[in-house]
Amino acid sequence: MKLAIGNDHSALAIKAEVIEHLNERGDVELVDVGTNSPESFDYAVSAYRVARLVADGEVDGGILICGTGVGISLAANKVHGIRACVCSEPYSAELSKRHNNSNIICFGARVVGPEVAKQIVDAWMDAEFEGGRHARRVAQIMEIEQTQHLSC
Template sequence: MKLAIGNDHSAVEMKKEIKKYLEDKGIEVIDVGTNSTESFNYPISGYKVGKMVANGEVDGGVLICGTGVGISLAANKVKGVRACVCSEPYSARMSKQHNNSNIIAFGARVIGVETAKMIVDEWLNAKYEGGRHQVRVDMLTEIEQTQGLKVVDEQGQ
């Protein structure tokens, strides 16, 4: 398995710990984040990880900024990305099982390293369930590709 990891200046130390944690599990990690605590614009890392995931260069991504929100918003602007911010393990698992998330994000100013490791583990170990969830994932893709949603448009809303 190969993952991309990205971060901003607020998450340098957490990124280093999560990267090592993943590598210790035998996962190849491509680091596209910053290693400096000087101000760094999170959209750069979010975009880079998003592009790598969308292009199939990696199997998934991990993003970390102060809250996880900004960096995930940047990644979600890339077609094909489903980045989810999670602050606890249950949401991480469900994001994969129900939403087929391909990037997980969290905040270095919100959670601790041990919680981040649990989030990563739940996300990595979860499997997309498909089935009834595929209809919704397809709807997300439709919105992304057309900026519309047929089922809503047909109802005149």
């Protein structure tokens, strides 16, 4: 699996731990879009970089980390075709993939610790989209994105 990972300045330490964990898993190729500096960095930049790689099919998915996970997920979701979900525990991360076919997982460096972050990433990576009734719902989400309407 090939993943892109990005962050703002608040998430440097937790990103390093997540990268180490993913390297230990051995089943992931990572593209780190930054930042790798403690200087103030706008999360929207990393969100856009990761989301573009995912939307363009250059990577299979993405991981985004900012202070809360909220801002970076909002920015990523502005890119057509992205379903970025902010999760603070593994169960929601798993279901975001199984039910919503999320293609980016987000979390907050100020919300979760490194061990929970690793569990979130593992749960998301190990889950598979179930399709079925969930495919219809994901299609509805994409219809709203494309047309700004939902045929009900």
